[in-house]
Amino acid sequence: MLALAVGLRALLLPVFGPPAPYYPDEFSMLLQADTFALGRLANPTHPLFVFFETVYVAHLPSYSSMYFPGRGAPLALGQVLFGHPWAGAWLSMVLLALGTLWMLRAWVSSGMALLGSIIFVVRHGVLGGWLNSYYGGGLIALGGVLVMGAFPRLMNAPRWRDGVALGAGLAILMISRPFEGLLFSLPFLAIVGWRLLGTLRRRAFASALRLAGPTVALTGAGAILMLAYNTAASGDPLVDPYTHNRLSYAYTPAFLFADPIEPTKVVPAQLDTYYRSEGFNNGLGRDFSGFVWLTVEKVQGVLRFYMGPALLLPFLIGLVLAWRRPILLLSLATIGTGFLTVTFNYTQYLAPATGVFMLLIMMGLSWMRDWRWRERPSGLALARLLPVIVMVLLSVPYLALLAGAPRPLPEPFMRPCCSVLDQTARTQIIDQLEASPGRHLVLYRADLDDPRFYRTMVANAADIDGADIVWAHDLGAANRRLFAYYPDRKIWVVEGFDAPRAVPLDVAAAARPERR
Numbered sequence: 001m002l003a004l005a006v007g008l009r010a011l012l013l014p015v016f017g018p019p020a021p022y023y024p025d026e027f028s029m030l031l032q033a034d035t036f037a038l039g040r041l042a043n044p045t046h047p048l049f050v051f052f053e054t055v056y057v058a059h060l061p062s063y064s065s066m067y068f069p070g071r072g073a074p075l076a077l078g079q080v081l082f083g084h085p086w087a088g089a090w091l092s093m094v095l096l097a098l099g100t101l102w103m104l105r106a107w108v109s110s111g112m113a114l115l116g117s118i119i120f121v122v123r124h125g126v127l128g129g130w131l132n133s134y135y136g137g138g139l140i141a142l143g144g145v146l147v148m149g150a151f152p153r154l155m156n157a158p159r160w161r162d163g164v165a166l167g168a169g170l171a172i173l174m175i176s177r178p179f180e181g182l183l184f185s186l187p188f189l190a191i192v193g194w195r196l197l198g199t200l201r202r203r204a205f206a207s208a209l210r211l212a213g214p215t216v217a218l219t220g221a222g223a224i225l226m227l228a229y230n231t232a233a234s235g236d237p238l239v240d241p242y243t244h245n246r247l248s249y250a251y252t253p254a255f256l257f258a259d260p261i262e263p264t265k266v267v268p269a270q271l272d273t274y275y276r277s278e279g280f281n282n283g284l285g286r287d288f289s290g291f292v293w294l295t296v297e298k299v300q301g302v303l304r305f306y307m308g309p310a311l312l313l314p315f316l317i318g319l320v321l322a323w324r325r326p327i328l329l330l331s332l333a334t335i336g337t338g339f340l341t342v343t344f345n346y347t348q349y350l351a352p353a354t355g356v357f358m359l360l361i362m363m364g365l366s367w368m369r370d371w372r373w374r375e376r377p378s379g380l381a382l383a384r385l386l387p388v389i390v391m392v393l394l395s396v397p398y399l400a401l402l403a404g405a406p407r408p409l410p411e412p413f414m415r416p417c418c419s420v421l422d423q424t425a426r427t428q429i430i431d432q433l434e435a436s437p438g439r440h441l442v443l444y445r446a447d448l449d450d451p452r453f454y455r456t457m458v459a460n461a462a463d464i465d466g467a468d469i470v471w472a473h474d475l476g477a478a479n480r481r482l483f484a485y486y487p488d489r490k491i492w493v494v495e496g497f498d499a500p501r502a503v504p505l506d507v508a509a510a511a512r513p514e515r516r
Contacts, residue, residue, distance in 0.1 A: 032072030070140070070174075106148075181352050256291070298345050308416065314360075369384075433469055
């Protein structure tokens, strides 16, 4: 399984290299990874931060990503160990594939567990959105898989290693997606807690320690990390960076039925259009018909991403069979309810439940394999055929891309296949500037009326002044401050996102005051 998870994507590296970041979220997480790689939780505020403000990044009281630290941690590991943050995304998906195999073996037969992990690698571990982006979905899913794999083992015979797995899974969820992670974990924690009380009543203290000791220690460590990160990013240990950033810049609340936000700071014009556009789903979901439409859209997205057409039937069968294991239905109900109440429709919000989806699929395939009609193994052929169909359906776009078909825009949060984009307008400009000697300052003149304004051009490293390329918003006459601060850099201007070339700027002419 390790060789499969690593090898399939490695074979495509000559054709599909590391993905280029595309969405604002990815640039924010790359900033977080770069910050961690420098050995710090947040960066000091730059004296000219008004030129560098961008979506999902805070500059006061620190220069930091708005995301929880688990999102950028794998990317930082890849940057430190292998020289590229994408290696961390790849490593997290490899660990997720191995974790899926380990988890499934606690619930189904070894053969079905192996088949399930192979299906997972083929669907998500080659050209899938989580692997070929910087969203960190693999680590979130790994947290849920560890919780699911540890649970039945702890219920059977508590061992230290299973307690460590449960604690590690809970800690990962806490530092990556705490809201959805908590909702997903609640049913498992309730039963583990009930089992712990029974163990204590029997005075089986050694067994109780194996059951709860590692879990409490690791989740406690995760909580301490979150408090430290909150303090560094927002200045308050009880205010996470996500909440701090939303209150500073956003207008749209995270939940459908919450009141609109009044930003605590004046939102720059180059960010205002983006943040106002986030309100569509929130406005739609406030009435019943809109909420129903949004719910249907969310469910369709989940079915498309986690099952696809070939695995939908076994998933539905597994959902029916799950009445024998009600904890699976409870975990889906709790996290699913939370998903339906949030404003945004991103399937990665259900990443903690990835293991449940895979388990239900394999339960359905197991039932189909054993189903007999008139004493004939009627479901066996279909159970064997469906995994083949999965591989065929995914191989068609692979082959089309290899043959030179246009690459679709990446949607790592909506589809499991072919979200690879290793060249963008921004990377073309970087290539152009790297071919020119010296250090550079790039001014970006945003077209606020462009419907594609969500794409990010202004995104900087954690150490802005130490970077070879500094990206800044063009703020007109105020640019003189930039020119004075960076006197040794070549100045370039980029207009519009579709302009793939940077144009040199005559600094003397730009700094000359306008005549009236």
